[in-house]
Amino acid sequence: MKSFNDGKPYHGSHEVSKGKLEGATGETDYFYFFCPKCPDREIMRILEFGEHARDDVNEYNVHCKSKAKYGFTLVFKLYCEKCGYSDFVKISNTGWQGGKHSEILSRFK
Ligand SMILES: [Zn+2]
Numbered sequence: 638m639k640s641f642n643d644g645k646p647y648h649g650s651h652e653v654s655k656g657k658l659e660g661a662t663g664e665t666d667y668f669y670f671f672c673p674k675c676p677d678r679e680i681m682r683i684l685e686f687g688e689h690a691r692d693d694v695n696e697y698n699v700h701c702k703s704k705a706k707y708g709f710t711l712v713f714k715l716y717c718e719k720c721g722y723s724d725f726v727k728i729s730n731t732g733w734q735g736g737k738h739s740e741i742l743s744r745f746k
Contacts, residue, residue, distance in 0.1 A: 641687025642725075647712060649725040656742050658726055670726065672717035681715040681722075688712075689727060697733065705730050 641647065652658075652673045659678075660670040672679040692708035710729035716722070 641685060641689075641712060642714060647687075647714070647725045649727065652722075653715075653724050653726055656738065658724075670713075670715050672720060672722055673724070674720050674722045675717060679717055679719050681717045684714045684716050684723075686711055686713045690729070690731065692731060695730060697731075701735075 649658075657673050658670060659673075660668055661678075662668050670681045670683070672681050689710040689712045690708070691710075695705035695708040698704045708729075708731040710727055710731055712725055712727045715724050715726060
């Protein structure tokens with residue numbers, strides 16, 4: 638596999654932070670991200686993904702009833718065909734995954 642983002646730095650911008658990047662499944666279990674710039678939930682393409690991090694042990698297992706097999710962080714490069722906007726998003730199980738979304742956002746107020 639080629640190196641993610643051609644080896645260049647990648648970090649999601651403020652446009653996708655603080656709850657501004659949203660998405661949903663369609664008619665099946667596939668998940669779609671919506672362009673944060675366009676109206677009416679314009680679906681973004683995923684141009685590539687990379688493995689940002691992987692750990693043999695998930696640090697939250699000792700605190701949880703459920704047990705993750707490992708820790709991982711995947712990064713996706715998103716692109717909107719309509720407006721040309723591009724950004725990055727990460728999906729990970731190495732941070733805390735529980736509680737309510739509003740509690741995450743309230744930490745930044
Ligand atoms: Zn767009």
